[in-house]
Amino acid sequence: MVEKMLNEVPDSTSIVSEAVNSELSRRSFVKATAATLAVAAAAGTLSSLVGCGGQGGVLGVGNSKVYTSVCRFCGCGCGVLCEVAGGRLVSVTGDPDNASNKGLNCVKGYYLAKVLYGKDRLTKPLIRKDKATKGTDSGLTEASWDEALDLVAEKLKAVWKEDKSRLAFWASGQQPIVEGYLTAKFWKAGLLSNNIDPNARLCMASAVVAFMNVFQTDEPAGCYEDLDLADVFITWGANMAEAHPVLYSRLTARKLNDSNVKHYDLGTIKTRTSASANKTMLFKPGTDNAIANCIANYLVSEEKYDKKFVEAHCQFKAGTEDLGNAYEDGWDATDKLQEATGNDGVWGIEFSEYADMLKKYTFKYTSELSGVSEADLKELAEVFADKNKKVMSLWTMGVNQHNRGTWMNHNIYNIHLLSGKFAQPGCGPFSLTGQPTACGTAREVGTFAHRLPADLLVANGQHRRYTEVLWGLPSGYLGDDEEKNPGIMKPGKHTIKIFRDLSNGDIDFLWSAHNNWAGSLPNLTRFLGKGEKKGIMDAFIVVSEVYPTLSCDYADVVFPAAMWIEREGQFGNAERRTAIFEKAVDPPGDAKWDAWILMQVAQRVLDGEVIGGNDSFDTLFGTIWDKDKKDFINESQREISKIVWEEYRTFTNPTMNPTADDINNDVGDKFGVTADDGTYTPAKLKLFAKQMAPYDEYLSNHGLTWPVREVDGKWLGTKWRFAAGKQEDGFDEYGIAQYGQKDDAGKLISKPGNIDLYKTAKYKASVTFRPYEPPAENPDAEYPFWFCTGRLLEHWHTGSMTRVVPELDRALPEALLDMNAADCEKLGVKDGDMVTVKSRHGEFNIRVSTAGRTAPPAGVVFAPFFAKETLINLAVHDYYDPLSKEPDYKKTCVSITKA
């Protein structure tokens, strides 16, 4: 232990002045700073102590400068302050002014320094000259930027001109907002292609589809602050302790503050999250849909639901139940699925019919099915029945990566809506995200194959028209006739379709950025093709990366990208908070900002192309790029980001463009419905419901949660969407005033539960009956175990950044197969043995652990997916949820034998 240097915390002014006077040694000063900050963070008064830009705080003293930033290592999206001196990062501090984390980071905050400076950073463009070396870690040679860009542009242009169904971009929930917006614009308007989809398809798609189905708007109504206020937490298949550390810390802090607060952890394996829960309920894989229906059945049959709330805010529906399981190539196109995902896939029912459908899910039936005791199920149901309890449900991958993941999202909303526990402080369902900007980028700016910015859809004429106006495109440019001018009317290929097509030789050009598909896709045996790799070998593959990954092994060109704070970027996290990370240091070598790379390729590909008689490239990107200079019009990434942001922001501030506003309000009666009696119901887009603020506001506020409203010259975020109350207090005052339900005199109707679901057409959420469906595969004699995959604390996804940090690699050096001791005994394997895990799809070898991070029950095994030498996705099946097309990574059936 070091000697005690501090008996009390000096105030910040004294620290600063003493440091300036050099009376304290640098070390003492740093220690005093460290202590001051931590004491203040513990007391929640950190905000006044830190200053940005070297102003008025204990950071940024002397020659250093402080930048606001956002951590990039999980879906929480915590704010951090980055202090830079001599061109390098010298300290990081939890940002007290970012309300997502209020000055606290998890231990992963340590990595932020190290990931920038890991070994093997990619600093030069790389080109593969000999295709025979594909699939190995050799064969890439250094090239100049011009050489690499020319080659990529030439290939992309050739494929585009020949057959644009054979090109694709794989985007990411880690791609900053401005970059994602520009990519979507280039792909959708520049190339008229919808073959762009993000890796968020693998993690959030089920949540997205359910949000749209139930509320007709994406993303949660509540916010992280609910974690400080709830009485009961329910984690559904979510290991928050490792995957969302700072949010979990808020949850445990709430429990420590009040011993009446309870946490129920539901899942198929025990995790670190179970360790601190009041009760863990382990259920048989896939039976969560039955458990939620069982709770609903109890609420309805015992009349313990919130009648007034239900009457005011809910409409009831049923949907196609026989969806099958998606494995075959042409499966999406079958009539059955087309019907299930189209307008005929759901239909309205009476509440009594819904009640009848639930009847099967008695405690007894559900207990037998799920393995959770009747008493525990009852206890859980009582939580929802208790009118005085504020309940927060939290979920991510266990629910989303599920062969009926969209249904399970529905079912969680169903029980919260039935019990009226929705959109109130500390009370409501909260869908966590897996990546720091899965919301901000993948979902909000339109990098999904079916979307445009601001939740708009490519298949909707009004949405396309609105987009055309804001992108300066002639009317109909994005398509107005399926036969003659299809434009982008038809959604493109979703992620799994892109990669199935790639492996089948039906994709000729693929570009990926901010992801590592060769490690993260399910069923890599199918996609990388053991033996039959032809598609991947023949296609031209481009990878933008910061460190070498497995995907680089298949690349024809690798672009070295600037990472994290080596450029300016923006993230949008799960609580709808948009935050900016400033450029603080320069990228190493020749690594470049992704937006620069994209513009370079776009300029080359669109050379000579015209839109409505004008130069294509200039029409789309002329505001930020100078073609003669072959560079941005301004050196400042801040200025470029601002221009792009202002354009994007117009999508959510329709009055900034009067023509767009007319489309938003359906002025001119074009897009609505005319009834038999001639009355016209306009189709209103209600785009102010997603309102974003000017760029600088995000810097000065350290992030803001949309919808952001200008009140007396100040921009205020919204913590609880759809909830009535004052904007200053975080409620959705302006959203409700603008779009809420009004009586004939134009006065707002006050409603039970204090909410107004104004984004839905009838002011009512859809409670859709979604039954239990068995997993796509079930254990049998040949493949007797369920294999569940996931993340652990130390390594972020496929480990492409975290594994370059030696300490992290030492802390979790190897992916282990967590097994139940009874299963080990039965198989005659013991801790430390190598085993072969084999499924119907592929196999891999791995070491067994009976004392691993997770504790699966008998019959279930778990392994994380970070290790490229233990490529577990070789065996994981690629069955996906038919509605969301998100694969189920949690329930592959496998055999285990000693290797």
Place this chain on the structure above:
Amino acid sequence: MVISSLVIEAIPDQVDSVAAELAKIDNVEVHSTQDYKVVVLVEAETVDASHAIASSFINIEGVTGINLVYTNFEDDPDIIEAVSQ
């Protein structure tokens, strides 16, 4: 030296024992306690070493959370070397 400060959360009636256990660890200084929180300083040669120490706190009976507030690595020889390459 890499100097870091953390807020360690503990089960309320075990805060004192957690603080005592933390204080026994080399290069860890318990600065103060507030409710269920213990403020600690960690001094170590490198970020890696500091991270290793901080991560080990989870093994202490009664610790429920480890929050990093500040870490200063201006003197980390590993980082200085990596940057200079």
